[in-house]
Every structure is written in structure tokens, then in C-alpha cells.
Amino acid sequence: MSEYPTVALIGPGAIGTTIAAALHEVGRTPTMCGRTAHPQLELRFDGGHIVVPGPVQIDPAAIQNTFDLVFVAVKSTQLEAMAPWLSALCHANSVVCVLQNGVEQQTLFAPYLSGNTVLPSVVWFPAQREADASVWLRSKARLTLPDTPATRVVLAALHGTRCSVDVAQDFTSVAWRKLLQNAVAGLMVLAGRRAGMFSRTDISSLSLAYLRECLAVARAEGAILGDEVPQEIVDGFHRSPADLGTSILADRQAGRPLEWDIRNGVVQRYGQAHGIPTPISDVVVPLLAAASDGPG
Ligand SMILES: NC(=O)C1=CN([C@@H]2O[C@H](COP(=O)(O)OP(=O)(O)OC[C@H]3O[C@@H](n4cnc5c(N)ncnc54)[C@H](OP(=O)(O)O)[C@@H]3O)[C@@H](O)[C@H]2O)C=CC1
Numbered sequence: 001m002s003e004y005p006t007v008a009l010i011g012p013g014a015i016g017t018t019i020a021a022a023l024h025e026v027g028r029t030p031t032m033c034g035r036t037a038h039p040q041l042e043l044r045f046d047g048g049h050i051v052v053p054g055p056v057q058i059d060p061a062a063i064q065n066t067f068d069l070v071f072v073a074v075k076s077t078q079l080e081a082m083a084p085w086l087s088a089l090c091h092a093n094s095v096v097c098v099l100q101n102g103v104e105q106q107t108l109f110a111p112y113l114s115g116n117t118v119l120p121s122v123v124w125f126p127a128q129r130e131a132d133a134s135v136w137l138r139s140k141a142r143l144t145l146p147d148t149p150a151t152r153v154v155l156a157a158l159h160g161t162r163c164s165v166d167v168a169q170d171f172t173s174v175a176w177r178k179l180l181q182n183a184v185a186g187l188m189v190l191a192g193r194r195a196g197m198f199s200r201t202d203i204s205s206l207s208l209a210y211l212r213e214c215l216a217v218a219r220a221e222g223a224i225l226g227d228e229v230p231q232e233i234v235d236g237f238h239r240s241p242a243d244l245g246t247s248i249l250a251d252r253q254a255g256r257p258l259e260w261d262i263r264n265g266v267v268q269r270y271g272q273a274h275g276i277p278t279p280i281s282d283v284v285v286p287l288l289a290a291a292s293d294g295p296g
């Protein structure tokens with residue numbers, strides 16, 4: 001491997017565009033693979049913008065090279081359709097870094113790979129795809145990765161870019177903390193409102209009760225998270241701009257399938273497995289599933 005690993009990126013949407021732009025800005029443009037042949041990608045942020053020249057490749061059969069590192073930033077609902085890209089882009093030692101929400105990336109990706117290392121990540125930054133396909137990055141780009149040998153390839157790839165990478169000794173706890181935030185953000189879908197809705201006392205109470213339920217499941221899965229975490233997450237929503245959405249709300253508003261299972265269903269599923277009652281999930285999950293998948 002040279003100083004920098006060779007990098008491909010699948011899924012140049014909100015998160016994928018952020019990573020592609022961070023790499024392009026330092027002269028290390030990744031090979032970009034997607035569903036739509038966007039002529040270029042554009043990232044906007046406070047104080048500037050970055051244009052990544054395209055086009056985005058849309059045919060896995062046209063790929064000539066394999067890569068040391070493959071970032072995947074499609075939605076979890078798009079895994080099966082995306083899978084041909086993995087076969088085209090990976091060699092035996094390629095590391096696949098999953099830029100997705102949830103705590104199940106390794107299990108979900110294993111069927112589509114021939115033993116490659118799958119690195120889960122926690123993606124902390126909100127990024128919003130606009131009508132013209134440009135992306136609005138609404139905070140500093142930051143990832144957390146588990147402390148594994150394969151993590152080195154991501155650290156090398158993103159070294160010196162505007163996307164910072166933290167390495168967590170206890171990744172399980174970090175990933176579950178983010179999952180709790182994502183689970184409660186799902187309430188925005190049911191209300192059809194953005195973060196401002198958490199300023200309501202009734203929504204704050206509901207959120208706290210839901211988060212305590214999620215916390216019990218997270219702990220049963222090995223996460224070490226204190227009793228203060230639900231309130232901290234609600235406080236975080238109180239501090240957010242009232243117009244801040246979440247990617248699952250953007251999908252709902254566009255009529256796309258929702259990541260309800262990896263963000264909310266997971267709490268109900270694991271709760272059942274551990275014998276932990278999940279009364280709030282039992283209401284929230286079917287409503288999200290029906291909003292996503294119908295019928296009707
Ligand atoms: N947006 C956010 O703020 C955050 C999102 N996340 C998580 O990151 C992940 C990605 O989310 P996000 O970036 O918002 O999603 P987007 O919907 O913005 O982007 C998905 C991208 O994948 C492309 N795609 C869809 N199907 C395929 C396919 N078959 N092959 C190749 N590319 C495909 C889409 O193409 P097309 O251009 O045609 O639509 C699009 O470019 C999700 O798991 C989400 O939960 C995590 C933290 C924050």
C-alpha cells in the first residue's frame with residue numbers, strides 16, 4: 001500500500017458526498033459509485049463549498065480496479081441492490097467501512113462479501129441532500145470507529161481531511177448511544193416535524209420514556225451507558241436548530257422506504273430476545289414499518 005490507501009465509495013448521497021468531498025479537497029478523490037450518474041457532487045457548509053467532479057459511475061461491470069478501502073453509504077434498505085458493487089470493487093483484503101446508522105452492520109454485510117473485514121462506524125454529522133442533489137453539511141464531519149487493526153486503513157485514508165475520526169475502545173457503547181439518538185429521532189417521522197418538536201413537554205416526556213426502554217435493551221446487549229443518557233439525548237435535541245431533520249424523516253417526506261428496522265425495530269427485536277418489555281417500541285415500530293412499507 002502507498003502512503004494513502006486506494007478508496008472507492010458506494011452511495012454518493014448525503015453522507016457519501018461529505019466523505020467524497022473531504023477526500024477530494026486534499027487531492028485524493030475516491031472512485032464514486034452510485035445509482036444515478038450525477039455529473040458532479042457538491043458539498044455546502046458554513047463558509048464554503050466543495051465540488052467533486054464526476055460523473056458518478058453507475059455500472060459495476062465497468063469497474064477495472066479493486067480498492068484497499070470501500071466506504072459504503074447507501075441506506076440499509078438499499079443493501080441488496082448495491083451488492084454487485086462490492087463484488088466489483090473488493091479484492092480479498094479490501095476493508096469495507098460501513099457509513100450507516102444501526103448496530104448490525106457486520107451481520108447485514110456478511111452475506112454480500114467473501115470474508116472481507118467489515119468495519120462499522122458511527123456517523124455523527126447531520127447532512128441533508130437538497131432538491132438539486134447538493135448536500136448541506138450541518139456540523140463538523142466526524143466518525144467513530146472501533147479499535148481494530150483494519151481501522152488503520154480508514155485513519156490513513158481520512159488523515160488530514162475535514163472528516164475527523166475517533167477510535168473507541170468500547171465501540172459497542174458508542175454505537176448504542178448513537179442508536180438511542182436515532183431511535184428517538186424516529187418520532188419525527190410519526191409527527192412529521194423536525195427537531196423543534198422536542199421543545200414540547202409532552203414530546204420530551206415520551207422521548208425520555210422511549211429512551212429508557214431503549215437503554216435497558218442497549219445494556220442487555222453489553223453497552224455501558226449511564227442513567228443520565230436519555231436526558232442528555234433529549235437535551236441535545238433541545239439545543240438543535242428547530243429545522244434540523246433526520247435522514248429517516250427526509251426519506252419519509254420523499255416517500256422512500258425507511259430504515260425503521262435498523263433504527264427502531266432492532267430495540268424491539270433485541271428486547272424480545274432478552275425478555276425485556278418494549279411497550280413503546282411495540283407502538284412505534286409497526287407505525288414506522290407501515291409508513292415505510294404499507295400496504296395502503
Ligand atoms: N444524512 C445524515 O445526516 C445521516 C445519515 N446516516 C446514515 O448514513 C447512511 C446513508 O444515509 P444518507 O447519506 O442520508 O442517504 P442518501 O439517501 O442521501 O444517500 C444514499 C446514496 O446511495 C445511493 N444508492 C441507492 N441505491 C444504490 C445502489 N443500488 N447502488 C449504489 N448506490 C445506491 C443513492 O443514489 P441516488 O443518488 O440515486 O439517490 C444515494 O446517492 C444511512 O444508514 C443513514 O441512516 C448517519 C448519520 C447522519
Ligand SMILES: CC(C)(CO)C(=O)C(=O)O
Nearest residue numbers: 124125126185246247248
Ligand atoms: C442527524 C443524525 C446525525 C442524528 O439524528 C442522524 O444520524 C440521521 O439523520 O440519520
